[in-house]
Amino acid sequence: MPQNFSENHAKQFVVLVGGRGTRLGNLTATTPKPLMQITDNEVFLDFLLRNVARQGFDEILLLAGHLGDAVYNRYHGAVFGTAKVAVLIEPHPMGTGGALNFARDHLHDSFLVANGDTLFDINFRALDQLRQASSDFAAVIALRCVPDVRRFGSVTLDGQTVVGFNEKCDLPEAVEGVINGGIYALDRTVLDFLPEGPSSIENDLFPLLAKAGKLGGIASHGYFLDIGLPETLAIAKQDLPYQRRPxxxxxxxxxxxxxxxxxxxxxxxxxxxxxxxxxxxxxxxxxxxxxxxxxxxxxxxxxxxxxxxxxxxxxxxxxxxxxxxxxxxxxxxxxxxxxxxxxxxxxxxxxxxxxxxxxxxxxxxxxxxxxxxxxxxxxxxxxxxxxxxxxxxxxxxxxxxxxxxxxxxxx
Missing domain, CATH: 3.40.50.1000 (HAD superfamily/HAD-like)
Structure with a gap:
């Protein structure tokens, strides 16, 4: 390997799979939301993990909670592509930030993290490259372009710098913009800014980083699906088995x-x-x-x-x-x-x-x-x-x- 060549890229991808999925009602009473059946042999999380593996990550860490044993039994020690999967189970609900703090000793210096109940088809390597290449950014968010941000709350982007977060609004006409896509490239040191116990990286960390000019963002039109509702779970069963990538x-x-x-x-x-x-x-x-x-x-x-x-x-x-x-x-x-x-x-x-x-x-x-x-x-x-x-x-x-x-x- 040439002496001037470095391997600064992230090798680890973390997936948060601990939520209860209450909006799916009885469907998640005995099955974690990311393990919702899509085909006879595949659950939703399989599709997400294959997309992670194809982008060259060596390690996938699943942070489980609700019905975590089911996640552990299916995935711990599994291999997707060349990526080895490990599972940690948090002792009680800790939120997105608390889950990462709980897993801190298992996290690499640089890693990506995503929610296990959403699929956002983007270039993960672009997020990591922006975070690694810019000394300004401690974290980079994947942003989703939408024709109407009113029911989501939006993100204000100046070039590739996130400068603010906006609440849901009740304007009379649609407002095009970008929203949080739920995938992040992080430096492990940002966890120092989270409080002990349950916390949210979205609410407790990102506003602080944005205020300090330390939060980057990349907007994308990639395919997006959140299976948090019965109707969107039905879309997953209808779409995912038949998708073919160009x-x-x-x-x-x-x-x-x-x-x-x-x-x-x-x-x-x-x-x-x-x-x-x-x-x-x-x-x-x-x-x-x-x-x-x-x-x-x-x-x-x-x-x-x-x-x-x-x-x-x-x-x-x-x-x-x-x-x-x-x-x-x-x-x-x-x-x-x-x-x-x-x-x-x-x-x-x-x-x-x-x-x-x-x-x-x-x-x-x-x-x-x-x-x-x-x-x-x-x-x-x-x-x-x-x-x-x-x-x-x-x-x-x-x-x-x-x-x-x-x-x-x-x-």
Whole structure:
């Protein structure tokens, strides 16, 4: 790893799952609200945790309360993607701030936190990057853009600084604005400002930080769902099982990095201009970002699969520090001219122009081919995309961000 490279990004995501869910009535008498059944095999919290895991967090900490044993039994020790799940059960209701103080010894220096009964489809890495990059912000809030803030209470934003919170109002006409989306990037030291015992980060902490100019905010139009009411729980059952995410598929060599010939090690990697910005734009737009790359250098003995995977981890870490991420890397190490039998294959289904890697990604990540695009620098990339009904675009060098703007102006 280069000496000038740092890993400042948050690795931990905390989910608050301790509320009683009284508005759901008898439904939560024996089941915690985040564990409401959505399909035969999935509960609401599963959908949230998968969204956390795809953004590259290593640890998920669930802070449970009401019927906490049910949360513990289902999730403690579970793994979502590469994220390991742990569960803590608070001894009595402590509010959002009290729950974090209770878990203080288990919290990283930097972490994200969300409510377990809401799903806000945003780029979590953008929140973390803003908090890490700005010495001004001790916390950053995800803000939700709404056409009418009157029944919510709104947030006043000056650039990326939260300067105030406004109560619900009774104006005669709708007022467009932003409201608290319930996801936060925090520095653990902000817990010092909370009182002992039950407390609320929304009411006891954020107004103090806003007054001091220490609270950031990022507004988003991402899909939002709160299952706190019977009618919104019904929407979750109607929507979530059938959602398919659009994707931006990217070839690697020649699209993400300069293709200097068999790039398989970190020291050979150079970013294409605009590549990080392009990936961040796709993340912010709610697209999955999937890399699909032929890596014949493995078959030819120039480098190992371990080298490829180390390079991909390096790419991901650089993106985290940029407020971006790649959902998954798929690579094909097979080639007809391999130096060993293990990698020798005349026409492997994963090697582009064959669409095997793309097909696997569609199934494994619940992607929507007709809403997706692929960017490649070879005709074989475009052929692989066309084989599964995905629009392919040939990138012939230059600035990738400018190229994307020319073919994808509405994102």
């Amino acid at each position: 994707a931006m598929f990217l070839d690697r060599d020649g699209v993400i990095n300069i293709d200097s010939g068999y790039v398989g090690r970190i020291e050979d990697f150079i970013w294409v201009d605009g590549a990080k910005e392009t990936i961040r734009r796709a993340n912010d737009s709610g697209f999955a970002v999937i890399v699909v790359t032929n890596q014949a250098g493995v078959a030819r003995g120039f480098y190992s699969e371990g080298d490829v995977e180390a390079l991909h981890r390096y790419i991901q870490l650089q993106l985290f520090n940029f407020g971006a991420f790649i959902d998954a890397f798929y690579y094909c190490p097979y080639h007809a001219d391999a130096v060993t039998d293990h990698y020798r294959h005349a026409n492997h289904p994963d090697r582009k122009p064959n669409p095997g890697m793309i097909q696997r990604a569609i199934g494994e990540h619940k992607l929507s081919p007709d809403q997706s695009i692929l960017i490649g620098d070879q005709a074989t990339d475009i052929q692989a995309a066309g084989a599964v009904g995905i629009r392919g675009y040939l990138f012939q060098g230059g600035n990738l961000e400018e190229f994307i703007a020319s073919i994808w102006p509405d994102k």
